[in-house]
Amino acid sequence: MGTAAPTADNGPKNAGTDTGNADGTGGAGAAVPVFSVEGLWKVFGPKADRIPGDAELTALDQAELRRRTGCTAAVRDVSFDVRKGEVFVVMGLSGSGKSTLVRCLTRLIEPTAGTIAIDGEDVRAMDGARLRELRRHRAAMVFQHFGLLPHRTVLDNVAYGLEIQGVGKTERRARAAEVVAKVGLEGMEQRRPAQLSGGQRQRVGLARALAVDPEVLLFDEPFSALDPLIRRDMQEEVIRLHRDEGRTMVFITHDLQEALKLGDRIALMRDGRVVQLGTPEEIVASPADDYVREFVRDVPREQVITVRTAMRPAGSAEEAANGPAVRPDATVAEAIEAVARAGGPARVMDQGRCLGVVDAPALLAVVAGTAGAADGPAAGAVNEEPV
């Protein structure tokens, strides 16, 4: 899809070196990740501390763990990096621990074990003042049910984060007004949340997070409570914001379509663990296990998988010289159209260079889902989650 396009070529290239980047400064030109999470655990229940360190207990599944200890492990040994400027999606069904995970990032929920670093700084070691500083300036969150203050106007809700920081009234209102305009709520500044529709309320929630100009935006299932049409509008809004500002985003969702649409990379969670981490294309093209495969079964593959994956090397110089040209990050669906029009194979062109060709059988194989088998071993390498 278009949104994945700007960074889609990052995926495969970086995939192999990702674990190398975890220590921060590994690869040439690789910046310090915005968030770096390593071995994170969150266990709810009595004497939760003992569980992450106990090999016997960590091997148990949820039901057994609860029976033995009365504890629930919402997040289990999760590791990932969020790179600067990317949209990192954490996706999973309800109860998979994704909301707990995002709350651990700013310690709205205190993690049980593991490390979290923001720009290389240990979040778990922060004292109260430093943590507030982090929440005030570096990471702002958008909530599923908006979390607006019902007694304040739209403008004052948006300015609330600035008020908390101690910004003067005139300045914070001026800055809030700018953000209100940016999310398309002009003219509604003086309304109360109760007078807005769900979509408008979430725009206020988004504006409130944007108003503090954070380094990272955290979204906790922000559009789950909205109608499908409004949801699509809001997704477009987020895509637009990301394109305009390039802000790093961590996006929690249970909606696979949303994850594929927005995510540069997706971490798929189940029972507190990350079962696969990769680009949307990798997840759809080569599911790591049966659970993921079942999950992505109904995804229209031709709209996610790019021709870079579907192409084969050009058979001959003639083949590399003729036929319609498609970009390497074009989707299979786009290539099908080109191939159907031309009646022959299309060339995958990157800056005047022919990377390969896609023909009707290759494209059909993607649509039919039989292409995955051939890609399997190669794509398996990009699964970052070692477990």
Add this chain to the structure above:
Amino acid sequence: MATITATAQKSSPPGILAGAAVRKLLVLALLAAVLVPFAVTRWSSGAWPEALTVDVSGPLADVSDWIIDNRDSHPLFLYFLGHVSNVVVIAVRAVYLALLAVGWAGVTAVAALVAWRVAGVRLALGTAVAFLVCGLLGMWVPTMQTLALMVVAVAASVLVGALLGLAAGLSDRMERLLRPVLDTMQVLPAFAYLLPVVLVFGIGVPAAVLATVIYAAPPMARLTSLGLRGADKEVLEAVESLGSTARQRLLTARIPLARKELLLGINQTIMMALSMAVIASVIGAGGLGDRVYQALASVDVGAALAAGVPIVLLAVVLDRVTGAAGARLGQAPAPNSRALWSAALAAAAVVAVAGRLAGRLEWPVNWVVGIADPVNRAVDWMTAHLYTGVPVVGGTADWAGRFTTWVLDPLRDGLQWLPWWSVLLTVAALAWLIGTWRTALTAVLAMAAIGVLGVWDQSLDTLSQVLAAVAVTLVIGFATGIAAARSDRVERLLRPVLDVFQTMPQFVYLIPVVALFGVGRAPAVAAAIVYALPAVVRITAQGLRRVDPAALESARSLGATSAQQLRQVQLPLARRALLLAVNQGVVLVLAVVIIGGLVGGGALGYDVVFGLAQGDLATGLVAGAAIVCLGLMLDRVTQPTERRAKKGA
């Protein structure tokens, strides 16, 4: 006893709890089989045995004497309670003088304009009319006295209640500590608070204000805590995620989010304070309540009514205005609200100054309409024509007499004839069946404490009145409630009546029953029934209407008749509401039955009044303690608890 048992069984679904109930009863039967023969041989059967009573009147009298002797010399009084007392007196005096200085026109104007800004034009007019009626009835000065006392008492109650509520809302330990105390204070009759306060402060305005504060602060505390705890978790999380400090969270989120509960708390505190400020006339509150009290003492219904009407008007106005303020929350304020406020206040000031310049601060004497005499003539006519000998139906006095002879007397004698251990056993069985073993234990201990205090007979007399009143209240209340739940028209007709009746202070209910039935136990029971009915009707109707419509619809789709729907779906599903209605009915009835001591209800209420009137604080205090125990017992016996499954069985 029979009545309560019957209702409890009726409202519990058969079958589900039968096993647990039988087990509980077996345990009790076993306990009884072991303990009763022992108790009977050791002491005696029949009324509470002498050997088990402790005479506390001696020590209490000593304490009372000591306090009276040391009130002017002991450091506790000199440096603490004396100051409290002085501050209260000065505050009430200051407010009273301020109200008089503003003059009747000024007070009416200020009240109406505040009502206009807070609650709209209609209530502003209503407020103005209410104040003018107070003047017309010749009650301006007593109204201002009551108002002054109220202002101080409400301010103190709100402050104390909000602070306690804040503590309970923010700290779990405080909540665990305060919750049971506040819950219990909520169910105790107002009369129970009078004597301890009088013991410390003597009869007078300070005692009245403090009793009012003790009575009116708990709802504020409870609702504050409830509001702080009930705030939307996600909003608080959002506020935290923006990096707020705990203080910022409290001031910008938690307290504003609790505004609805806070305003409801203020509303309830005002209503309770008014109720108590009127009752506290028996300990020197003065004002309207005192006029009613004096008039009732000489069975002067006309004078009582002249003072009672302003009380009712004050109650309705205060309730509606504060209620409207709560209902308007969340709406955007009018764009020019500040300008309108200033305009309103300026207008009020102009009226006040004009009144002052015109030299008309006091209500003009020739504007007073004396209703006492016409009313008394009407009452005399009623006494002559309706009291007795009306063909077929009989007279009101005949009804009262028959009710006393055929219901109250047998009930009282029956209760007093019952062996003391069987009363305890019945209390235990009822409380355990409806609640947990904890509530049963509390109830039994409370009942036993009554015996130990040596007021067993008086308490059973009060209890018999309570039971009779509750039985009548529940029969009428459930029937009316069911009718209101099933017919929108009945509900529309009932709503305004219930609204007014629920805001009236307990005390004024005594006026009409004295007019109709004279004095005695039956009028006290009648007042209690009228007072408790609205709450029972309302809770029943709401409970039935809240029954899941899907369940009702499915019953209808299966072809259930409306009687079947009611019996098999609505009543079982509304069980909790019905039990709550019983509980509320019992608590409210007790409060008024006790006050009935003022109009010849006798028993515990009379002991309190007697103690106050004769300065025999020991008798009064013992009766007060017995009232507390009785209230506790009745509340626990009728209190359904959720922890049944965990703890009860």
